[in-house]
Every structure is written in structure tokens, then in C-alpha cells.
Amino acid sequence: MQQFRPMRRFKQQLTNERCVIILENASSGVLALIGDNDHPYAVPLSYVYADGRLYFHSALEGHKVDAIRANPKCSFCVIDQDELHPESFTTHFRSVIAFGKIHIIEQETERLAALRLLGHRYAPGDEAGLQREIDKDFTHVLLLCLDIEHLTGKQAIELCNK
Ligand SMILES: Cc1cc2nc3c(=O)[nH]c(=O)nc-3n(C[C@H](O)[C@H](O)[C@H](O)COP(=O)(O)OP(=O)(O)OC[C@H]3O[C@@H](n4cnc5c(N)ncnc54)[C@H](O)[C@@H]3O)c2cc1C
Numbered sequence: 166m167q168q169f170r171p172m173r174r175f176k177q178q179l180t181n182e183r184c185v186i187i188l189e190n191a192s193s194g195v196l197a198l199i200g201d202n203d204h205p206y207a208v209p210l211s212y213v214y215a216d217g218r219l220y221f222h223s224a225l226e227g228h229k230v231d232a233i234r235a236n237p238k239c240s241f242c243v244i245d246q247d248e249l250h251p252e253s254f255t256t257h258f259r260s261v262i263a264f265g266k267i268h269i270i271e272q273e274t275e276r277l278a279a280l281r282l283l284g285h286r287y288a289p290g291d292e293a294g295l296q297r298e299i300d301k302d303f304t305h306v307l308l309l310c311l312d313i314e315h316l317t318g319k320q321a322i323e324l325c326n327k
Contacts (some may be wrong), residue, residue, distance in 0.1 A: 169264060169315040176325060179318030183194035184261045187245045187318060188214040196221070198232035206232050211240070213286040219263060219311040220279040230307060235265040241311060259320040267311040279308040
């Protein structure tokens with residue numbers, strides 16, 4: 166069986182470049198993991214995209230971290246837009262799904278780089294504030310990295326050719 170399947174409604178598929186732009190602009194998405202007792206666990210998270218990877222920060226323990234330690238396979242979904250159109254019983258949606266494997270970053274310089282990327286994404290320009298946060302939180306935060314293996318984006322048919 167192929168690892169990742171093609172989109173059936175391929176006319177609605179976004180280019181890879183468009184998917185990356187959406188990942189660069191959105192501020193949160195939902196990380197899907199294999200959770201306790203193999204029950205899917207979909208948890209909302211803030212993130213930053215850089216060079217084919219997604220970075221997250223997390224508390225040191227919890228359901229999400231246990232799931233990641235047990236099985237690195239995951240997907241991350243970002244909704245770019247979801248505009249209601251009641252007159253046609255539809256929504257004009259656009260979304261991206263990234264599949265890959267996620268791991269806890271162990272190496273200190275990589276941890277620091279990931280935390281800086283997140284800081285710059287969420288508080289651009291506040292270098293002093295970011296340094297204070299890093300000094301305060303660095304030892305009790307986990308940094309996670311999702312290596313994207315397969316990226317797809319889809320939009321409502323009404324948005325095609327717009
Ligand atoms: C938009 C957004 C952005 C966020 N960004 C971050 C982030 O960058 N980093 C981060 O660590 N957390 C973030 N959170 C919080 C995140 O969703 C989790 O609550 C948090 O990461 C703890 O997860 P856990 O599995 O360790 O929790 P645990 O307390 O171990 O989870 C135990 C149970 O609590 C429930 N639960 C946990 N989280 C949620 C939730 N969000 N909604 C409903 N039920 C829940 C589930 O049933 C879960 O099985 C964000 C939440 C939102 C909505």
C-alpha cells in the first residue's frame with residue numbers, strides 16, 4: 166500500500182508553494198497523534214514553519230508528549246479559511262495537511278534555535294522580551310520538530326480560479 170494517497174478531487178488541490186504560504190501565515194493548527202490505547206488524539210497547537218519543518222513548544226509531560234514518545238507518526242492540519250455560504254449549503258474552505266514524524270529536540274543549540282523561531286513568529290521585534298522568556302522557560306519547555314514528508318492543500322471548488 167502506498168504511504169500517502171492522492172487527492173481524489175485533484176482540481177481542488179493547492180500547489181506546494183501555496184501550502185507553504187498558508188503554513189507561514191497561520192498561527193495554529195491541530196496535531197493528530199496516536200494517543201492512549203491507540204485512540205486518535207487531535208490537539209490544537211501554535212507552531213512555526215521553517216524549511217520543510219514545523220516547530221512546537223510544549224510542557225515537559227502530558228498526553229501529547231507520551232503519544233509522541235510512543236509513536237512519532239503524525240499529521241498537522243491548518244485551516245486557512247472557512248467562509249459560510251448558507252445560500253448554497255456550503256463553505257468556501259481552504260486547508261493544509263502535513264504528514265510526517267515528530268520528535269523531541271534534544272540538542273541544546275537546536276532547542277534554542279527552535280525557541281527563537283517560535284518567539285520571533287509570535288512576538289516579532291521584541292528581542293529583549295524573547296530573551297527574558299528564554300531565560301525563564303528554557304529548562305522547563307520541550308521543543309518539538311515535525312519533519313514534513315507529505316504536504317497537501319485543498320480548497321472548495323468555488324475558490325478555484327479565484
Ligand atoms: C489555539 C491554541 C494554541 C495552543 N498552543 C499551544 C502550544 O503552542 N503549546 C502547547 O503546549 N499547548 C498549546 N495549546 C494547548 C494545547 O491544546 C494542550 O492543551 C496542551 O498542549 C496540553 O496538552 P497535553 O496533551 O499535554 O494535555 P494533558 O493535560 O496531558 O491532556 C489530558 C487530556 O486533556 C484534554 N485536553 C488537553 N488539551 C486540550 C485542549 N486544548 N482542548 C480540549 N481538551 C484538551 C484531552 O482530553 C487530553 O486527553 C494551545 C491550544 C490552543 C487552542
